[in-house]
Amino acid sequence: MASFTLHGIPVSRGIAIGRAHLLASAALEVKHYLIGEEQVEAEVERLQNAIATVHQELQAVWRELPQDAPAELGAFIDVHVLILSDPMISEMPLEIIRERHYNAEWALVTQIDELSAQFDEIEDAYLRERKNDIQQVGERVLKVLTGSASTLANLSSSPDQGAHMIVVAHDISPSDMLQFRDRTFAGFITDLGGQNSHTAIVARSLDIPAAVGMYNASALIAQDDWVIIDGDNGVVIVDPTPMVLNQYRERQQQLVRERKKLSKLKKTPAVTKDGVEITLLANIELPQDTQAALDAGAVGIGLFRSEFLFMGSAGHNHRLPTEDEQFESYRQAVAAMKGRPVTIRTLDIGADKPISAADETALNPALGLRAIRYCLAEPQMFMSQLRAILRASAYGPVKLLVPMLAHAHEIDQTLTMIEQAKAQLREAGKKFDPLIPVGAMIEVPAAALTLPLFAQRMDFLSIGTNDLIQYTLAVDRVDHEVAHLYNPIHPAILYLLSSTIAIGAKANIPVSVCGEMAGDIKLTRLLLGMGLKEFSMHPAQLLSVKQEILNSDLSVITPRTRKILRLMEPAAIAEAVAGLRAA
Structure with missing residues (x-):
């Protein structure tokens, strides 16, 4: 061959x-046939029994988890149990059997396909990937219904x-x-x-x-x-x-x-050749990810994505996590980091409704009701999350990060709600850090171009390069047809990055980069040359970036970077950025 x-x-x-x-x-070709009225309840019972069997299987797998299994595995099994318990899976297919007289497999596949279509509308890439979890839960039930053998x-x-x-x-x-x-x-x-x-x-x-x-x-x-x-x-x-x-x-x-x-660098401070200290932080999705962050030598968490806790929110009958459930997850992460700072980002999901004439924003979810816009439109949910984050701040240093801010009134409304959450906790006699730092994600070009608004109101800034590039270049970063246009070293991106870092330094406000650019060793020296002192990335990238920092001399890199920022031709920029690594 x-x-x-x-x-x-x-x-x-x-x-x-x-x-x-x-x-x-596991995606089996299932039979599709209509059943008679007299068979309906028997078919309903067959599906209920299959769902119960999968519940038992998942619980057995969870109980048998070895101690050295990655924490992520247990977390994803928990997610599958939650999905299986959701009425959208456990009840809606039963209604399809009763109303349309579909056989059990057909009813289940019909419902899974409908839910999958809803997940396709979610803007947030992390949440959109959870569609696969729903499909896998459905496939596991199908295996029981069809009596197929284990795949492994x-x-x-x-x-x-x-x-x-x-x-x-x-x-x-x-x-x-x-x-x-x-x-x-x-x-x-x-x-x-x-x-x-x-x-x-x-x-x-x-x-x-x-x-x-x-x-x-x-x-x-x-x-x-x-x-x-x-x-x-x-x-x-x-x-x-x-x-x-x-x-x-x-x-x-x-x-x-x-x-x-690289592993020998874990305890080595991240300091450039000319003695400038750089802060290296980790991005996490789950409280359990803190171990990987510590193992890599991270000095804190620069981005705790809270979306995972809300991943069930794409269904119409969704159940949001309670304040206590959220608090416990945040508290676990804070406790695990043993006094190192943990930056928790408030919910960052997109327009999560299917396209409909009544919901025009869903026609372009990237520009619709997402992140802080979604939170401000759902004040009860947002207040619950703010209280949970504040309560976790009693257990160690916590910073609160707000995504996708673009307008002064959004900042002011958010800050007002944080104060209201503090007042409610005081009234309830619950502890929190009254001086919790509040920061803004700089990921909308409007924010990067009106930084004085942010500098006057916020304690720190975090540049989300993934969205900043997407919005500045008008490129959907998950659309394969335009993926070649997604360019982190486009001159417009370099201008927005460098000006944000410079204005932050002038206003004495810490600025970090927590997007993919922070973990890309090909761009480490470019960001250092712009004056960036704080990087946050996936733990697996941290030691490689640290090595790059240890081999960098800012007195050489900085003037070269200033020259790069004056370039406009893509080929010249790419060549000069590559040349920085030889500096």
Whole structure:
């Protein structure tokens, strides 16, 4: 068979080389047929029993979690249990059986497809990826209904074989992943998924190379094919030639040596060659992610995305997490960081309703009711979150970060609500930090261009480069057709970044970057040259960025960066930015 290459989304760095192990797709072709009136209740009972069986299976998997399993796995199983309990899954398909007389499998698939379509409308990339969780829960119930066997029953238990095993699947559920726990494996390839899919998150937590969003990889790759995953570039090479195989084996060995060297930097302070101290923080999604942050040597959490707690909010009959449930998650993260600061971002989700004539903003969710706009439109929900964050501030240093602010009245309204939340907690006799710092995400060009408004009202600023680039260049960052236009070193982006950092420094307000640019070692020196002193990134990126900082001399980089900021031609900018790494 001739060698061929597939391109997907890089989500976890490194090189993996091994034999393909294909997992049977759980997306079964189910039978569609209408049932008679007299069969309705029997069919309802069949679906209820299948749902109950899956509940028991998930609980059993959770109980058997090994102590050394990544915290993310347990969290995702919790999510699957919550999804299974949601009326949108546990009750709506029963109504479809009763009203339309569909068989159980057809009713379940119909409802899963409807929910999936709703998730496609969510602007927030992290929440949109949770569609896969809903589909996996549905597929697990389908397996019980159809009596299909476990997808992993034929896995090799030989540790030697496992060490060179590349798992190839349409998608992999967290509970399926747990079946690997007694075996080692080299990497993952999935047809579905994106940067924030659970497969990507778990791959990063396990530090295993993975390529997701490969579309039809599971159909093109055959069992036992030799496969290379280039996790840095999201490239998969199938049946490589001996020469290519040897090249990647050399690269793999080099990466192993580099990682060993990097691990020695964990306790080394992040200081440039000319003695400038830089603060390196971690981005997290879950309280349990704090361990990875500490292991990487982060001096705090620069971004705790609170969206995960709200992921059930895409259904019409959703149940939002209570104030106490939120507080407990925030408190856990604060306690785990042992006195290091934790920056908690308020809910950042998009317009989460399906497109309808009555809801025109959903036609373009990126420009609709998302982030702080959504929170201000749902004051009860927002107040509940603010109280929960404030209560967590009694357990250690907490900073409160507000996304997508663009107008003075939004800032003022938010600050007023924070004061109201404080007053309510005082009245209830609950402790909190009365001087909790409040910051703004700079991710809308209007905010970057009117910074004095923010400097007068906020305690710190955090630049969300992902959205700032998306909005400035009018490029949907998840649309593959325009992805090539998404450019972090476009001169307009460099201008907004450098001016935000400079104005923050002049006003004596801390400025950090918490978007993807912060963890990209190709851009570390550029940001340092702009005067950035605070970076926040995924824990896996932290030591590489630290190494770049330790090898940087600001007295050399800064004047070169000033010259770059005067350039307009893309090729000249790209060449000059690459040249900074040789400085």
